[in-house]
Amino acid sequence: MDRRAFLKSIAIGTAAAGVAGRAGAAEKYFPVKVDQGLFETINRVKNPSSKTPIEKTHAPVITAPRTVKAGEPFTVEVAVGETIHPMAPAHFIEFISLEIGNEPAARIDFQPKGYLSPKATFTVTLTKEAAPSGKVTLLAHERCNLHGYWESSFDITVA
């Protein structure tokens, strides 16, 4: 083997080892194969009358009154999924957040120990100023470590 062929074989071998090393490192830190497409956007239910299995377990479910009186507190519950999402060290909900109109209102972070169900209850009081058109939209978000960022909305009339 001449010097040129020898150097070329070293360069190719080094590049191949680098690629293999990076793939190995990625598998070390991300041992479960995930659909990367779920992490490229905000996921929402596409057709509420026929939710897919992943939508049923990941889209936040907002439970609140459809009409409230200004100045009177009411309860908003946000659950992750119609079927409550699992909470285990390898697959869990990282947080639930609630926005009222365009205002961030709350965020709850979960630890992946499995002690808590991914559900949160908030006490909300809306004013007339918060709903100049008479309506307010609640937005709930959650993030699953394997299935990305999800959003649901809920309209409330403020009387």
Ligand SMILES: [Fe+2]
């Ligand atoms: Fe998930």
